[in-house]
Amino acid sequence: MQLIHSPPSPFVRKVRVTLIETDQQDAVELVDVATTPLKTASEAAAANPLGKIPALVRPDGPALHDSRVICRFLSARAGANLYPEDAIWDVLTLEATADGLLDAAVLMVYEHRLRPADMVYEPWLDAQWSKVSGALDALNARWMSHLYGPDTIGHIAVGCALGYLDFRHADRDWRKGRDGLAAWYGTFAERGSMQTTIPTA
The missing domain is CATH 1.20.1050.10 (Glutathione S-transferase Yfyf (Class Pi); Chain A, domain 2)
Known part of the structure; x- marks a missing residue:
């Protein structure tokens, strides 16, 4: 999987913390992009029709976007209990x-x-x-x-x-x-x- 991301984004950080807390960081490649609301990175636009980050590109399904969706997916994937x-x-x-x-x-x-x-x-x-x-x-x-x-x-x-x-x-x-x-x-x-x-x- 690939995470379309930019390190300063707090929503990206939320996903990255979730990856670490659920021991899945090695399953995701970080793809760093420079993007703003006025100039959307091509990688962000390809993964998310809204052009926003983070977006999680999966090999077996459509990319997921919005940190809430991605974090819930990661919790379920790891069998974690972040959403009891x-x-x-x-x-x-x-x-x-x-x-x-x-x-x-x-x-x-x-x-x-x-x-x-x-x-x-x-x-x-x-x-x-x-x-x-x-x-x-x-x-x-x-x-x-x-x-x-x-x-x-x-x-x-x-x-x-x-x-x-x-x-x-x-x-x-x-x-x-x-x-x-x-x-x-x-x-x-x-x-x-x-x-x-x-x-x-």
Whole structure:
């Protein structure tokens, strides 16, 4: 299998962490691409009609795209329990919260990177950060007992989301007022899968 990817992408990191946590990294070749919403890499377009990464190219079926689909496939392929049936709706909601946080955080990066400086719209940035803050507050207030429970895709998704905030939005200080979440992440970030996949610019 081939993973169409770019190392800075937090959604790619989520898949890579899942590969490591399920001991499948040797089954996947990493195909590095440079792609943006304004200039889609040909490999990304060939694997995903939306032109987005990550995409997982399989030898025995159509390519899979969207990190949620890929991670669920990898969990099933390995016989892992990242999506436990007895907590499935909580797990999926936690994953969606982390991914939604990332959607907003990535849009903030694109606002600066893809627009001319004189066209950057500050109210848009503020609105996106409000979404990030709301997700962080919910994680800190409602989800800590889950995060300290058995490992699921929710843990991986949240860990990668918080890592992305440190990577691209360190000046926003997401830890302030969220001691529980910050303490959890301090431990989770030390996992081998997280250390191996630390993004670079």
